Amino acid sequence: MSVMKPSEGKETSATHSAYLSLRQMILTGELPPGQKLKIEQLRSTLDTGASPVREALSLLTSDLLVERLDQRGFRAAPASLVNFNEILSLRCVMEDMALRQSIARTTADWEERLVLTHHRMKRAVEEGSIPKFEDAHKSFHMALLDNANSPILLRYCSQLYDLNIRYRYLAAGQTNYRKRDIAAEHEEILDATLRGDADEASATLIRHYRSTGEYLTDPLSKL
Amino acid sequence: MSVMKPSEGKETSATHSAYLSLRQMILTGELPPGQKLKIEQLRSTLDTGASPVREALSLLTSDLLVERLDQRGFRAAPASLVNFNEILSLRCVMEDMALRQSIARTTADWEERLVLTHHRMKRAVEEGSIPKFEDAHKSFHMALLDNANSPILLRYCSQLYDLNIRYRYLAAGQTNYRKRDIAAEHEEILDATLRGDADEASATLIRHYRSTGEYLTDPLSKL
DNA sequence: ATGTCAAATAATATCGATATTTTATGACGC
DNA sequence: GCGTCATAAAATATCGATATTATTTGACAT
Numbered sequence: 001m002s003v004m005k006p007s008e009g010k011e012t013s014a015t016h017s018a019y020l021s022l023r024q025m026i027l028t029g030e031l032p033p034g035q036k037l038k039i040e041q042l043r044s045t046l047d048t049g050a051s052p053v054r055e056a057l058s059l060l061t062s063d064l065l066v067e068r069l070d071q072r073g074f075r076a077a078p079a080s081l082v083n084f085n086e087i088l089s090l091r092c093v094m095e096d097m098a099l100r101q102s103i104a105r106t107t108a109d110w111e112e113r114l115v116l117t118h119h120r121m122k123r124a125v126e127e128g129s130i131p132k133f134e135d136a137h138k139s140f141h142m143a144l145l146d147n148a149n150s151p152i153l154l155r156y157c158s159q160l161y162d163l164n165i166r167y168r169y170l171a172a173g174q175t176n177y178r179k180r181d182i183a184a185e186h187e188e189i190l191d192a193t194l195r196g197d198a199d200e201a202s203a204t205l206i207r208h209y210r211s212t213g214e215y216l217t218d219p220l221s222k223l
Numbered sequence: 224m225s226v227m228k229p230s231e232g233k234e235t236s237a238t239h240s241a242y243l244s245l246r247q248m249i250l251t252g253e254l255p256p257g258q259k260l261k262i263e264q265l266r267s268t269l270d271t272g273a274s275p276v277r278e279a280l281s282l283l284t285s286d287l288l289v290e291r292l293d294q295r296g297f298r299a300a301p302a303s304l305v306n307f308n309e310i311l312s313l314r315c316v317m318e319d320m321a322l323r324q325s326i327a328r329t330t331a332d333w334e335e336r337l338v339l340t341h342h343r344m345k346r347a348v349e350e351g352s353i354p355k356f357e358d359a360h361k362s363f364h365m366a367l368l369d370n371a372n373s374p375i376l377l378r379y380c381s382q383l384y385d386l387n388i389r390y391r392y393l394a395a396g397q398t399n400y401r402k403r404d405i406a407a408e409h410e411e412i413l414d415a416t417l418r419g420d421a422d423e424a425s426a427t428l429i430r431h432y433r434s435t436g437e438y439l440t441d442p443l444s445k446l
Numbered sequence: 447a448t449g450t451c452a453a454a455t456a457a458t459a460t461c462g463a464t465a466t467t468t469t470a471t472g473a474c475g476c
Numbered sequence: 477g478c479g480t481c482a483t484a485a486a487a488t489a490t491c492g493a494t495a496t497t498a499t500t501t502g503a504c505a506t
Contacts, residue, residue: 013294014490038457049491051274054459055281062285064375071236071497073458086373093320150309152287156379237460262488272461277489294467296488448506455500463491470485476478 014052015059021046022056026065026076027162029169033079037066063159065166081220084167088213091160095141095209096202098157101148103198110147111194117143118190125183134165140186144193144205168212171219180211237271241279244269249288249299250385252392256302260289286382288389304443307390311436314383318364318432319425321380324371326421333370334417340366341413348406357388363409367416367428391435394442403434 022042025031042053057074060066066074102110121136138161145157185208192201245265248254265276280297283289289297325333344359361384368380408431415424 013488039459040457049489050458051277051490054274055278055489058278058281059284061282064378071458072499086375090373090375097316150313152309152313152383155287160375236458261486263486272459273488274460278459294488295469450503450505452503453501456498458497459495461492461494463493465488465490467488468486471483473480473482475480 014048015055018042018046018048018052018056019059022053022060023063023065023162026060027166027169029166031076033076033170035076037074037076039073064163079167079170079220081217084164084213084216084220087160087163087167088209091157091164091209092206094153094157094160095145095205098145098148098150098153099193099202099205100198101150102145103147103193103196103201105147105149106196107147110143113143114140114190114193118186121186122183138165144189164209167216167220171216180215237275238278238282241265241269241271241275242282245276245279245283246286246288246385249283250389250392252389254299256299256393258299260297260299262296287386302390302393302443304440307387307436307439307443310383310386310390311432314380314387315429315432317376317380317383318368319429321368321371321373321376322416322425322428323421324373325368326370326416326419326424328370328372329419330370333366336366337363337413337416341409344409345406361388367412387432390439390443394439403438 022031022037031037037057039050039053043050046053057066058068061068061074065077067077068074117136117140121133121140124133124136138158141161142154142158146154148154185204188204189201189208192204195201245254245260254260260280262273262276266273269276280289281291284291284297288300290300291297340359340363344356344363347356347359361381364384365377365381369377371377408427411427412424412431415427418424
């Protein structure tokens, strides 16, 4: 059974695609904070077996997006203002560190990657595709950090980035969609980085995060 | 089946105990770095089913102790000198941060917890029980950090602590077991912390880690 | 009415078996 | 001999079913 057209030779393990789907549903708030995650229900929603769902949930536990309760199954991680503030603080410290290390190790190859990911992000804005922009945005920010050559640090930054994104979605309903000029901020970060000005690049990056944070604090306090 | 004596009402999900066993085996090097982790083999070693083993391995993936390969199963995370150095660096930065935050929020209750965990650690040394000491040692170090009230940071520190312990075991075979006076170092850290001297406490803590690190670098370079 | 306990219900955790994929084996042609 | 391809063997990933454990329901006594 499961005759597969030769075209779709994609790498699709049931577990991995369940992981991606669930992750997306939690990040966007489709599965809201604290929600009980019943295996049987998810199994039918995702049209897959119980084992892949369980394994995906286990993996999401490590991303701090899912909590496992004693022997009472899983639930989407709760959200709170203090949790948000912790994420924001850690992000600032860790991205600052990663960015400085990256700049200290600048190579032509890295600079090109930055320009490229930045370009793709701008392009995604023009095209007006939100999900495309989200991906490109993360790619750009991670590219800024990945030259630090510190896989664990990068992993933590990536996790914290995702956790932060989730709060943006949670607050999005009520937020007056930010009027700041995000594009200009990205431009500044890129320029300072290419200039090798670590202080300026880091300060701008952190300001970028903190001001986004302030926009979210108010709506989130109503959680 | 599986008639359980009423006495052993312990919380023992097969997954959780598999998780603990595998984790221990990897930390101590019984499952060496890079080793292929075959489900069937582990299943019989741990005398449990395949599902708990798989789930435990998934969880260990998040602890960076296990890697998942495409669809080729799992293996114990590889070890290398650069990985060790990354862990050491991150630990110094993050524990420094956590310790300073903890000290900044000092309470009588926390001070008592420090004294208590420190005492238990000394006691474990006297008793000569290695595993007991290991547990107590970690408890003491985590207690130093947990007053920062930053669960995510604490989690990261705990992860990095474990990863570091693993390297200590890996190097242990060939290392001339350290002649430093560990106990005195702990004493210094505790005293400075109780005194509220964050600079001294942090400096001592980091020196503690770095000098342990130096002892390991040489044996590890032969990995 | 209200609280308690037991039976019924639902959900989780686990097992055993199967299908799929990867790796190892060996025959065949060059 | 050596590389290539088909086949066999092994291991993984997944499914379906069952046993366990938590939760709900409702009867009963207070």
